[in-house]
Amino acid sequence: MRDAEYCFWHSPAHKEEAAEARRLGGQRRRRERVVNAVYELEGMTNVGSVQRLIEIAVQDTLGLENSVARNRVLGTLAQAALRVFEATEFESRLTALESVHERRGKGKR
Incomplete structure (x- = not known):
């Protein structure tokens, strides 16, 4: 065209x-x-939304008949949840470090 x-x-x-x-x-x-x-999803724009999506997927998957495939999905979802927790932890640590760095920088001036 x-x-x-x-x-x-x-x-x-x-x-x-x-x-x-x-x-x-x-x-x-x-x-x-x-x-x-x-x-109750607000998109995929923040950690809380991603956590909510994983929770929904876990609940839906647990409702399925027990099988190897279901258990693989649960394992994958657990790994995804752990990555979200790690990212949240790193973000809070970084925020704390930046706060300390900013306070120290202002105190020296």
Whole structure:
């Protein structure tokens, strides 16, 4: 469509396809809002959201029939949770170090 007069969204030849794409996009956005509300998710923008997602996945996985595959998923989720805890710990330590460094720097001036 590079040499076409219209882009995909405004091309008369793609009118039906564009309408279907808009419809599907609207469905996805509505579904996303419902899922976020049901699972109390706020996106993946902070550690708390990632922890919440892991909790949901663990609960759903524990509800499945016991199997090797289920246990592998639980192991993977446990590893992910540990990485989140490590990142949280490193972040709090770094914040504390920066605070001490800032106080010491101000005291010398």
